Amino acid sequence: MNRNVTRTGSLALLLIIVALVTTLPAAAQDDAPARTITVSGYGQESGTPDVAYLYLGVDSTNENPTEAFNQVNTMIEAVNAAVMALGIAGDDIQTSSINLWVQDSFDPATGSPTGGRTYRAQNMVTVTVRDVNAVGDVITAAIAAGANSINGLSFGIADPTALAQAARLNAIADARARAEQIAAALGVTLDEPISADESISGGAVSQPMYAMGMGGGAAVSEGQLAVSVQLTITYAIQ
Template identity: 40%
Template sequence: GKAFVTPDVAYINIGVHSENADAAEAVASNNARSKKVADALKKFNVDPKDIQTTNFSIFPQQQYDQMGKMTGIIYFVDNTVFVTLRDISKVGDVIGAAVEAGANSINSIQFDAADRSKALSEARKSAVADALATAKELAAAAGVTLGNIQMINSYGGGVPMPIYDAKGYGGGGGAGAPVPVSPGQLVLTVDVNIVFEIK
């Protein structure tokens, strides 16, 4: 059984990547840009509890010349935050503002519905109706009669799958430009297995 729901929450991974031959300089540069990104998010009234650091790393990368001789080390610094945006109409503006503030990595955008209970109920009812119809069809073809239901199992209904608008995701414009994003619809799928007594 399937049910469709309009998303009202967006999840975005926003990252800042910095490189420098000096580890302290790389960290300082990354921290400064990350703060600007955080300040940009605050302008969109993103609650602090909806901004969670998911990765901070410092990685030394050895550099070599054409002869294979090591010439130095470049330090890569990454800081990624997981942002929950509860006004999905602002997704494009938030991404544009974050990039303008210094973000240079948008790893993913996911849409969800804060309350899926009604849609899940519809999907379950649809799944049961489909299962009953199929069982009756099979019983008729086999020349038997369905008896009482012995067992019912329900599966699925977890992470909803997106159904994108025809436009899909748009590409970004210049720095700071709003990024066109289409949330589309989400589909919740529930499978039901019903075991009947056969007469």
Template identity: 35%
Template sequence: MRSLALIAALVFVAPALSGAASAEAPRTITVSGEAEVVAVPDMAVVTLGAQAQDETAIGAMNKTSEALDAIIARLSEMGIAARDIQTSALRLDERWDNSSLSGGRELAGYEASNMLTVRVRDLDALGDVLQAALDDGANSLSGLSFDIQDPRPLQDEARKLSVRDAMAKAQLYSEAAGVALGRVVTITDAASPMVMARDMPIAMMEARSVPIAVGEISLRGQVTMVFEIAQ
């Protein structure tokens, strides 16, 4: 009988404890903060290379290889380090002729493509680098983007400002609700991606030095913070 009484007591005590824990759960305010830091880029990343056609596969590949050898040599002469030049795509495809009177397809030859991704750390030389690559046989340009060589200080500044933004919002909401803002419970950081602030056009490819508009890029910070509401 004593055992049954003890079990019954525990059954009644457990809901009571659960209800007490629920009642004592802290009230919170959850806010997000955002910030943006704008900077002028100091590095460019360009993808360029050569495409060629020939009746044979080896002939098409040799033509692109000759162009790439000349381009790489010129880039090295212009001060681009070997670590900043990387093969990013290498393709060899068959070319088919669909104009046959018989209605079938005939193998017309081969097309080879060899692309490089190049980091240019001296933006003042970027136009000359592009023009030199064109002069040495580059006939394909598939991408140009701008970056910051050392983004950490700017990212940290964006993160600090996003925390300040979140704290200001939490203070505003607590005052509007007529409650006191308590301690910080959690801080969740989000990534700080680089975003192009405006397009970076390439124009006048026939010019001696390709003109480039560098523009600006922005680094964004985003954070979610949870604050207790003071009792």
């Protein structure tokens, strides 16, 4: 009986060893790193801006802070009315900042405070101009109505979807071409893409203010805007 038990135990141990030997290659294959190539593709598409954002406002100085604040409120109402008279919707005028700060006076010769004090108030708005050809007229009307602070101008594309789609296709084609070149150089075959990460930029650009034109409003140029797409794609290889 002991011999039978010994033989049975030896047979079971042999079967376990055979199973382990058979399983090890498969496990090693599962743990092997995937054969891939990762590349970045770039695409860009340009278009003409169809919307502008104008940052302007008023500021005033007074020895009384309440008076300074009331002055800019009255002034900005006049500016807003002048802009709206050109067809700008009220919803396209948004208050961007309201500021009030103290200004102490100093002797220019000694740099010592003189004891004088004034208050400066400021009220700024962002005006969305949906007809870029009207930007110059809007600036001129705002200045005529009392705007004495213009912080800049930017152009944009209201719906950049079509540009982004075209740029994306360009990025995909660029990534594929790069991957095929690398695969050919390495002597491998490019397979299906297994992952992709995207980054989109562009669609708006800031512009400096230009000098006032003669009789035709401020001279501005909207130029072109570009939407850029970067795609990082990982391809399997054989």
